[in-house]
Amino acid sequence: xGGITQSPKYLFRKEGQNxxxxxxxxxxxxxxxxxxxxxxxxxxxxxxxxxxxxxxxGDIAEGYSVSREKKESFPLTVxxxxxxxxxxxxxxxxxHSGAVNNEQFFGPGTRLTVL
Amino acid sequence: xxxxxxxxxxxxxxEGTPVLLRCNYSSSYSPSLFWYxxxxxxxxxxxxKYTSAATLVKGINGFEAEFKKSETSFxxxxxxxxxxxxxEYFCVVSLTGNQFYFGTxxxxxxxx
Numbered sequence: 001x002g003g004i005t006q007s008p009k010y011l012f013r014k015e016g017q018n019x020x021x022x023x024x025x026x027x028x029x030x031x032x033x034x035x036x037x038x039x040x041x042x043x044x045x046x047x048x049x050x051x052x053x054x055x056x057x058g059d060i061a062e063g064y065s066v067s068r069e070k071k072e073s074f075p076l077t078v079x080x081x082x083x084x085x086x087x088x089x090x091x092x093x094x095x096h097s098g099a100v101n102n103e104q105f106f107g108p109g110t111r112l113t114v115l
Numbered sequence: 116x117x118x119x120x121x122x123x124x125x126x127x128x129x130e131g132t133p134v135l136l137r138c139n140y141s142s143s144y145s146p147s148l149f150w151y152x153x154x155x156x157x158x159x160x161x162x163x164k165y166t167s168a169a170t171l172v173k174g175i176n177g178f179e180a181e182f183k184k185s186e187t188s189f190x191x192x193x194x195x196x197x198x199x200x201x202x203e204y205f206c207v208v209s210l211t212g213n214q215f216y217f218g219t220x221x222x223x224x225x226x227x
Contacts (some may be wrong), residue, residue: 004158004161030211040124042217043204050213058214084196090158103149106158 003027004107005048006091011112013078013085021076021110023091030096033076035105037088039115042082049074086114119208121218125189129226134178136221138206141187149187149207149215150180165189170221176200199207 004025014020025032031050035043045058049068062080068074074093078085088111092104120203139147147166151159163174170182180191180197190205204219 017219032218040219043221044216044217045156048214049117061161086123088156092159102147102209103164104159106151108158109156 004091004093006015006089006106006107006110008110009108011110013112013114014028014105015114016080019112021078021089021091021112023074023076025072025074025093025105025107027093027095028071029065029093029105031096032068032104033089033092034058034064034066034074034076035092037090037109039064042091046076055057085112087112119216119218120205121205121206121221123221124211124219125222125224127224127226128196131195132165132221134191134196134200136191136204136206136223138191138218139187140189140206140208142208144210145184146208146210148180149184149209150174150178150189150191151205151207153203153220154204155202162204167190182221183217193202196223198225 007022033048034046037043044060046064046083047066052071055066065077090109091107094102094104118141120139149164150162152162153159162178163172165172165182166178173179178193206219207215
């Protein structure tokens with residue numbers, strides 16, 4: 001099946017720890033995105049990548065880092081510098097960046113809780 | 116600058132009655148517009164999209180939306196609500212295809 005997978009579904013972290021969320025897609029999409037979702041705030045863009053080995057900060061990049069070493073993979077690291085990391089994290093991809101009629105395909109999400 | 120406003124944070128309808136979820140956008144140029152649905156603790160699923168072709172767009176599960184440039188609106192409708200329609204709905208705008216701007220969401224409750 002083609003799609004986007006995120007793992008784990010639930011993740012618990014102690015304060016002061018870094019944690020990495022996985023996102024993999026087998027859709028052969030060029031662009032990938034990470035969003036954070038908090039109740040009542042919609043989705044906010046953390047980072048996006050248009051091509052391998054390149055990525056740009058979104059609106060709330062502080063305390064997060066990413067890498068894009070392979071086309072199909074876009075892991076997100078939540079660092080200890082992120083002051084309020086408890087949230088639902090969504091990964092998305094689109095076929096190529098810059099086409100106006102692009103649509104995004106979303107993974108099932110990872111719920112991160114800081115203890 | 117682009118922005119999206121979903122005018123209602125919560126909408127309740129009875130099963131079998133029409134659904135209207137409202138969305139207004141601001142954009143200097145003709146944008147692409149999308150509606151997504153999200154069920155609890157799930158990812159987002161595309162319902163429909165507008166990309167400057169027909170102004171009335173039909174989507175999955177009986178939903179449709181009409182692009183009205185003069186009103187800068189892209190409201191989502193369905194003639195008859197089903198219990199399975201209960202979910203969170205997001206209106207999204209994109210100009211460049213690089214970045215997508217999300218509304219804050221509308222929670223739809225369907226009353227049996």
